[in-house]
Amino acid sequence: MELITGLFNYWVVVFLMMIGFYMVISHHNLVKKIVGLNIFQVSVFVFYISMSKIKGATAPILADGIEVYSNPLPHVLILTAIVVGVATTALGLALTVRIKDAFGSIEDDEIEAMEIEECVAEDVDANGKEASP
Amino acid sequence: MLSRTSILRVVSKLLIPPIGLYALYVQFHGDFGPGGGFQAGVIFATVFILYALIFGVTNARLVAPSWLTRAMLASGVLLYAGVGVASMLMGGDFLDYSQLATDPIAGQHLGITLIEFGVGITVAGAMITIFLIFDGRIRVDDDDEDG
Amino acid sequence: MVVTAYALVQIRSLFAVAMMSGIYSLLAASLYLVMDAVDVAFTEAAVGAGISTVLMLGTLALTTRMEKVTHKPGLTPLLIVVATGALLIYATFDMPPYGDPAAPIHNGVSARFIERSGEEVGPPNIVTSVLASYRGYDTLGEVTVIFTAAVGVMALIGRGRSRRRKKSDDPEAPNT
Numbered sequence: 398m399e400l401i402t403g404l405f406n407y408w409v410v411v412f413l414m415m416i417g418f419y420m421v422i423s424h425h426n427l428v429k430k431i432v433g434l435n436i437f438q439v440s441v442f443v444f445y446i447s448m449s450k451i452k453g454a455t456a457p458i459l460a461d462g463i464e465v466y467s468n469p470l471p472h473v474l475i476l477t478a479i480v481v482g483v484a485t486t487a488l489g490l491a492l493t494v495r496i497k498d499a500f501g502s503i504e505d506d507e508i509e510a511m512e513i514e515e516c517v518a519e520d521v522d523a524n525g526k527e528a529s530p
Numbered sequence: 531m532l533s534r535t536s537i538l539r540v541v542s543k544l545l546i547p548p549i550g551l552y553a554l555y556v557q558f559h560g561d562f563g564p565g566g567g568f569q570a571g572v573i574f575a576t577v578f579i580l581y582a583l584i585f586g587v588t589n590a591r592l593v594a595p596s597w598l599t600r601a602m603l604a605s606g607v608l609l610y611a612g613v614g615v616a617s618m619l620m621g622g623d624f625l626d627y628s629q630l631a632t633d634p635i636a637g638q639h640l641g642i643t644l645i646e647f648g649v650g651i652t653v654a655g656a657m658i659t660i661f662l663i664f665d666g667r668i669r670v671d672d673d674d675e676d677g
Numbered sequence: 678m679v680v681t682a683y684a685l686v687q688i689r690s691l692f693a694v695a696m697m698s699g700i701y702s703l704l705a706a707s708l709y710l711v712m713d714a715v716d717v718a719f720t721e722a723a724v725g726a727g728i729s730t731v732l733m734l735g736t737l738a739l740t741t742r743m744e745k746v747t748h749k750p751g752l753t754p755l756l757i758v759v760a761t762g763a764l765l766i767y768a769t770f771d772m773p774p775y776g777d778p779a780a781p782i783h784n785g786v787s788a789r790f791i792e793r794s795g796e797e798v799g800p801p802n803i804v805t806s807v808l809a810s811y812r813g814y815d816t817l818g819e820v821t822v823i824f825t826a827a828v829g830v831m832a833l834i835g836r837g838r839s840r841r842r843k844k845s846d847d848p849e850a851p852n853t
Binding site for chain 1: 716770775
Binding site for chain 1: 562563564566568571572653656657660663664667
């Protein structure tokens with residue numbers, strides 16, 4: 398029983414992480430892939446924060462009469478990671494917008510098909526020029 | 531469409547000043563309670579985005595033209611690094627705030643306040659810039675469809 | 678929170694996905710609050726529920742609202758995910774239980790931060806003193822990353838057509 402309550406937080410983290418992972422590898426839509434990465438990212442945050450928690454401790458703000466504080470170091474790391482995360486997400490979304498402009502689609506299988514078509518067309522052109530003279 | 535809804539306009543007019551004030555409180559009270567430059571920057575950007583959504587981005591651009599947000603973006607990082615260089619010039623290591631004042635604790639306090647301010651400016655500038663760029667992009671697309 | 682994440686996988690309407698990811702962040706924020714990380718919860722609530730939803734909606738306005746309905750993704754991704762998950766769960770049996778004060782993570786420098794930051798740095802909020810003073814160099818790097826990301830967004834979609842359009846509209850442009 399203690400094993401289950403003690404490790405439950407890690408299992409939640411693993412489950413969320415795998416949901417994000419599944420979203421990234423199974424969906425073709427680029428926006429959905431970015432959302433999947435976000436889920437993955439938040440699961441890592443939860444992992445760090447849950448490691449820093451000590452039973453019976455309070456938030457790491459110094460006050461009289463409090464002996465036990467939770468570990469402040471992971472909080473610092475995650476605090477900056479969240480803001481950096483949203484900045485990089487914005488960068489990813491901007492890339493998506495550019496891809497939409499260039500290919501007219503944000504589904505990666507369609508984009509791949511378009512690129513293959515282009516390559517084939519170029520090959521045909523090259524062969525045609527060699528054959529004609 | 532949104533700008534014609536009077537309830538939204540009145541409520542947001544009531545809400546925007548307190549949120550802005552709260553951002554400043556979070557910025558400068560970060561030493562004592564939860565808060566600091568990162569949160570304050572984001573809250574400040576939220577104020578701006580709320581204003582832009584309710585009153586139109588054209589009005590918001592008058593409040594914060596893009597050169598201003600870009601300057602905010604750069605000056606925050608410069609302020610942060612500048613504090614580091616200043617502490618180096620005053621005889622300490624890079625980002626060693628104890629040298630900034632005669633008393634180490636006062637120096638630390640000054641240093642932390644300054645760099646948190648730098649962080650806040652950069653984060654707010656970054657978020658507002660990104661928002662304005664996305665909006666500018668939408669506008670260009672709309673024009674293309676119209677014309 | 679798990680239910681929200683599952684819903685995120687299933688929903689095809691990207692508009693609903695943007696809203697659901699906002700809810701997901703808000704739930705994460707309350708979870709951080711339960712685990713004593715007040716600063717982190719604050720940031721997550723402001724960022725996740727506020728800014729990133731707006732950005733997501735902006736992208737949707739520029740691209741498309743619906744995910745294309747495709748054939749079922751097949752069994753391979755699911756198998757990979759289940760295998761990785763099983764391995765990770767197996768790894769958790771070596772982890773210290775939740776809330777254990779003797780966990781290895783608490784044996785590092787943190788104890789010193791908690792003991793000495795009051796006298797050495799001053800602010801009662803330990804997170805602030807570690808963020809700004811002990812790990813100031815790290816935070817400078819993070820701020821630079823944010824700066825670079827914003828510059829990257831500017832370079833990717835900020836200029837381009839809008840600037841060219843301005844030039845063609847403006848008759849004095851060739852002289853300058």
